[in-house]
Amino acid sequence: MASSLDIACKERPGTTYLYETMAKKSTGTGDKKPGKGADAKGKDTGDKQAKGKGSAGGGALKAATAVNVRHILCEKHSRATEALQKIQEGQRFDKVAQEYSEDKAKAGGSLGWMVRGSMVGTFQDAAFALEPSSVDKPILSPLVKTNFGYHIIMVEGRR
Numbered sequence: 749m750a751s752s753l754d755i756a757c758k759e760r761p762g763t764t765y766l767y768e769t770m771a772k773k774s775t776g777t778g779d780k781k782p783g784k785g786a787d788a789k790g791k792d793t794g795d796k797q798a799k800g801k802g803s804a805g806g807g808a809l810k811a812a813t814a815v816n817v818r819h820i821l822c823e824k825h826s827r828a829t830e831a832l833q834k835i836q837e838g839q840r841f842d843k844v845a846q847e848y849s850e851d852k853a854k855a856g857g858s859l860g861w862m863v864r865g866s867m868v869g870t871f872q873d874a875a876f877a878l879e880p881s882s883v884d885k886p887i888l889s890p891l892v893k894t895n896f897g898y899h900i901i902m903v904e905g906r907r
Contacts, residue, residue, distance in 0.1 A: 812906035814863045817875045818883070820844060820900040821851035828891050828898035841883040841902055850897065856883065861907075868894045871901065878903040 818841060822828035831848035835841055842856025849857050867875065874889040880903050881887040889901040 812876060814861050814907050815875050815903045816861050816905035817859050818845065818857040818902050818904065819859060820849040820857050821897050822848060823850055823897040825898055828900060832891065832900050835886060835888060835900070841886045870894055871899055874901050875903055880905050
């Protein structure tokens with residue numbers, strides 16, 4: 749079976765993929781400025797730091813910026829529904845992912861730690877709305893439709 753990345757490359761080369769890597773890295777320049785100026789300016793810089801952190805999204809900082817996510821991807825709705833039913837009957841998420849997912853499910857559907865902005869919109873919304881759970885008792889999303897197919901999503905951690 750083709751991976752999401754393969755599917756995306758065939759459908760729309762150069763577009764955002766389900767789990768693309770983020771090129772943005774924090775330079776840390778805003779955090780290290782106090783050592784650059786004189787003592788009198790040090791206080792001003794400290795004030796700017798506090799303002800910068802507060803304006804970066806007062807409520808957004810309280811929310812998770814990354815989730816440790818697993819998913820099951822099925823091209824057909826009927827197959828995804830069947831996988832969802834197996835999990836609801838008590839089967840482990842990772843085992844069902846290995847059997848049903850048409851994506852890179854060799855690690856039980858694990859995509860690892862994903863940051864905001866690195867996932868397709870509806871997938872990301874569902875992932876960040878979930879509470880963490882374990883593969884043996886997962887808290888699941890309803891089926892999430894993306895251009896890759898239908899996803900069943902669970903989150904193992906938030907940070």
